[in-house]
Amino acid sequence: MLDRLTFPQPYLSLLLFIVWQFLSNGVSGASIVMGLILAWLIPQITRGFWPERRAFVNAWKLPGYIGIVLLDIVVASVSVAKLILGGREPKSIFVSYPLELEHPLAIAILASTISLTPGTVSADVSDDNKLLLIHALDADNADEVISSIRERYERRLKEMFQ
Amino acid sequence: MMTIALQITIGMVVIAALLNVYRLIKGPDAPDRVLALDTLYINAIGLIILLGITLGTRLYLESALLIAVMGFVGTVALAKYLKRGSVIE
Amino acid sequence: MSTIAEYAIVILLLTGGFFTLVGAIGLARLPDFYSRLHGPTKATTVGIGSIVMASVVFFSTRGEGIGISEVLIVVFLFITAPVSANIMAKAAMHMGIDPAKGTRGHPWDQ
Incomplete structure (x- = not known):
């Protein structure tokens, strides 16, 4: 249950958060909250599709x-x-x-x-x-x-x- | 000067779209038509951005983004249908 | 609007229109499907890229902030164009479309 609350793909979560800030025309309180929710929800839903191997060493x-x-x-x-x-x-x-x-x-x-x-x-x-x-x-x-x-x-x- | 350049560019993109329609009608095979449709939606994005510059508003950019997303999904669905005979297996 | 920005917009617009047109001419003129595939990827990358950069310059010189949505459109097109080209080539090879005469090498049939 506890791993349901984490970010399994930190880079993907960061990318989703930044893209949501771009899409919502300027950073505001609402866009930060929504960005955090999306950055948590989308990797959780799609976690079965992601390979386990670590990428991007450099x-x-x-x-x-x-x-x-x-x-x-x-x-x-x-x-x-x-x-x-x-x-x-x-x-x-x-x-x-x-x-x-x-x-x-x-x-x-x-x-x-x-x-x-x-x-x-x-x-x-x-x-x-x-x-x-x-x-x-x-x-x-x-x-x-x-x-x-x-x-x-x-x-x-x-x-x-x- | 910018207005003239804008009109020339719109003309070039429209001619490009007409050439795509020619390929869409002529074929000869189904993948050619899918390819023509793919190019056509990309030209539509260009036209929408040019329209936004002409009118001086950024309202239309959201629709260009939507066309980009929907066009990609449409191209993949069509190509997958040609390859497998069904979109969702 | 400053003169330099206007020149930059004009050059970017004409470059974008030119490459979009060249991509479409390639689509209409080239002999077989596999070489026609080169047209749209080029129109996407250079043509739409230049037009969008013109839009970014235009709106940022009008003092409406830097356009981020435009950049998202370009990034999205740059990511999706190779994927759609690849899947269309796979569909064409699956349907057994022959390359033009004079093409060396041959597509796989897996």
Whole structure:
């Protein structure tokens, strides 16, 4: 009974509380009370869905990673815009990317990053979490795609999830 | 100058929405239509934000947020239906 | 409103409109479903991101406080766009839609 009163996912609770303050147009007494109730209630309701493994050993590296991803989005958008407006047929390729990450959350973040940066979309993860299927819009060969993703994103994520 | 830029932007987003409607009608397969609908709701969010700037009010932002949430749920439900034949198993 | 803010708003608006339009052109023009999938993710990330940043700049220079709801819209779109792209690609592969001629590699069939 006592563990029903705790916050089983402290980071999730903090995030929910902050998002509720943003949504309610300015911090007030009512929004703080409601935010606390939601931050307690939602993790309690959904606790069965959350995996037990601890994530984010080096969470302080996350802002730098987000900055790199945003920069890449802008740079890659321009090249994809050139390709779309250029009239040339794109040379598409499906790549099977061998994953070095093991944590499910790390794989989810990597797949989201790949989909967000224009030019590549992650299409599927194999059942044993070893391979990621990537569709690249315009690439010369598979090794180029694999090495650029490994250098830029996966290495940094590995440092975060030791 | 800002008014002109606003009108040009609204024009570009409307043309984008028309191109999405073209893809929605043409298909050729069901996933293409789902994709067109997905892009269409994202363009609708852009149009609502542009409308808010034009009228100088922030009232419409809440509805843009709602469209974002509902559009995502709709896309996932449609794609799941195409994949499995049912939404809730 | 200061001139710098106005220039920033104009640039952000035009960038947003341009990338939204490019995403839609890609959706209409590209040959197969898997390459069309690239259009919406781009329109979402850069296009709507720029338009929303223009809105943030506009309302904060009018002295109505910094717009937080706008930022929530962008964060939500950035989180959901990869998920919907992924699930649509899975549905397409499940239905056995063929990639265009000239695509190297092949989708899995699991």
